[in-house]
Amino acid sequence: MKKINFLTSLFLIIIVLACKEKKTTDNLETKIENEDKVVFKIDERTEFFRTIFNIAVQDIVPENTRPCQTEYLKRVNDQFLQYKNHPLINWVYEDENIGIDFSTIGLMFKDLQTFEFDSTYTKELKYYGLNTRILDSVKPLMVDFYKKSNFNKFYKSNSNYYNQAISQIEKQVADEKLFDKVMSFYQINEKDLELIVFVELTNSANNKAIDFYDNYNAKKRAIILANYCELYTEPNSSNEIMELDNSTRGVLYHEISHLVTNKLLDKHIGKLSQYNSICKDCNDIKITDKVDHMIVYPLQAIMMERFDKNSRGNDFYLTKCTDVRKEIYQRLTEYRPENKVAFEKTYIDCINLIKESAYK
Numbered sequence: 223m224k225k226i227n228f229l230t231s232l233f234l235i236i237i238v239l240a241c242k243e244k245k246t247t248d249n250l251e252t253k254i255e256n257e258d259k260v261v262f263k264i265d266e267r268t269e270f271f272r273t274i275f276n277i278a279v280q281d282i283v284p285e286n287t288r289p290c291q292t293e294y295l296k297r298v299n300d301q302f303l304q305y306k307n308h309p310l311i312n313w314v315y316e317d318e319n320i321g322i323d324f325s326t327i328g329l330m331f332k333d334l335q336t337f338e339f340d341s342t343y344t345k346e347l348k349y350y351g352l353n354t355r356i357l358d359s360v361k362p363l364m365v366d367f368y369k370k371s372n373f374n375k376f377y378k379s380n381s382n383y384y385n386q387a388i389s390q391i392e393k394q395v396a397d398e399k400l401f402d403k404v405m406s407f408y409q410i411n412e413k414d415l416e417l418i419v420f421v422e423l424t425n426s427a428n429n430k431a432i433d434f435y436d437n438y439n440a441k442k443r444a445i446i447l448a449n450y451c452e453l454y455t456e457p458n459s460s461n462e463i464m465e466l467d468n469s470t471r472g473v474l475y476h477e478i479s480h481l482v483t484n485k486l487l488d489k490h491i492g493k494l495s496q497y498n499s500i501c502k503d504c505n506d507i508k509i510t511d512k513v514d515h516m517i518v519y520p521l522q523a524i525m526m527e528r529f530d531k532n533s534r535g536n537d538f539y540l541t542k543c544t545d546v547r548k549e550i551y552q553r554l555t556e557y558r559p560e561n562k563v564a565f566e567k568t569y570i571d572c573i574n575l576i577k578e579s580a581y582k
Contacts, residue, residue: 260395260417260474262388266377267328268446272422273298274367275324277306278314287322287427290449290457294383294423301376308370310363319351322427326446327352329420329432334374337364346434387463388421394466395474403529404478408565415481417474418444421464426450429473431480440484445477468532475525479518486569487514492577499580500546517572520551546579 276289276298289295305311314320327350330343339357347353368374395401401417418435425448435444449464451457460467487510494509501512523535539551550572557568 260392260401260419260478262392262395262419262421264384264388264423265328265420266334266374267331268325268420268422269328269377270334270368270373271325271328272425273302273373274310274314275320275322276424277302278311280306283427285454288454289424289426290451290454290461292423292457292461294380294387294462297376297380298424302371302373305367305371308363308367310360310367313360313363317351321350323350323430325422325425326350326430326432329435329444334364334368337361337368342437343434387423389463391464391466391470398466400471400474401478404475404525405482407525407528407559408479408482409559409562410482414441416442417478417481418442419474420444420446421449422446423449423461426454431477433480441481443477443481445473447473468526468530471530472522472526472532472535475529476518476522479521479525482565483514483518483521483569486566490570490573492573496577497580500576513573513576516547516576517550517554517569520547520554523551524554524557546575549575549579 276283314324327347330340330346332338332340339354341354344354347357401415405411405415420432425446427448429448430446432444432446436442447470449461450469451461491510491513494506497509497513498504501509504512520535520539523539526532526534527536536551539548543551553571553575554568557563557565559565
């Protein structure tokens with residue numbers, strides 16, 4: 223099993239979110255414009271792949287990333303631990319390329335009745351150490367486990383609980399008009415934008431951004447949201463019925479921001495070779511991701527400070543950060559939506575700061 227990495231910086235623990243950026247194509251289909259929104263879901267596909275991963279690593283996963291021992295986890299274990307010796311579980315355990323992001327690939331399957339893989343996402347598999355040949359070889363094992371364990375029946379039997387588990391956090395996000403706050407920050411009036419949040423109730427390891435969702439639709443972004451607890455043996459009520467906290471707010475600010483900054487990144491990043499000095503031995507995707515987050519993480523910190531009076535990000539960038547991100551953060555603090563100066567101007571200034579640092 224691939225070694226699980228953990229972030230130790232206090233600030234990064236608050237805002238951790240693995241995102242990678244690739245160019246997307248505009249959606250040319252004519253659609254009725256809808257209000258911007260954040261949608262929470264519990265999806266059978268991610269639940270399936272998270273479940274088999276958890277079973278496979280249950281004896282080796284560190285305590286600080288073990289699933290919270292909720293009543294729901296007990297139901298999951300009662301139903302599925304009896305299949306821990308199934309060949310599919312053995313495959314997950316033995317394949318060294320499979321890590322904590324494994325459940326993400328569930329969203330690449332059209333359904334779990336046949337485990338038909340959507341070839342649109344074939345190129346994504348390499349980021350998970352997989353390919354279509356490997357998936358084809360284990361497809362019979364997936365179908366067999368799904369049927370023998372009665373996974374679909376279990377999923378349907380918990381549908382009422384799933385609705386309860388996410389209803390409160392979804393309402394809190396809507397009541398705070400969180401999406402609108404972020405769009406107002408960027409002075410964006412574009413409609414039909416959407417962030418889809420796939421909640422994983424038995425994932426206490428990491429959040430995971432999904433930039434391939436809905437056929438790389440530039441108007442939609444998705445994230446797998448973990449269900450964290452300080453001690454896996456001592457879950458609290460918010461692990462059963464999820465609530466909006468400052469950490470999750472930061473994650474949402476971050477991901478919603480990408481709906482705006484992705485276009486600016488593509489427009490202004492320029493030749494990737496000019497950034498080689500700040501991302502040594504990196505391929506184009508890693509360079510793009512590096513440049514992207516040198517701006518988006520400080521932006522997240524700015525919003526956490528302004529919207530929630532949460533100064534952890536501010537303290538990090540002003541007192542601990544020693545690289546160009548400190549200058550970027552300081553430049554971003556000068557941006558004020560009420561001044562009616564387009565955010566793009568500030569973004570260009572930040573990109574130029576990165577370019578200048580790369581030449582030093």
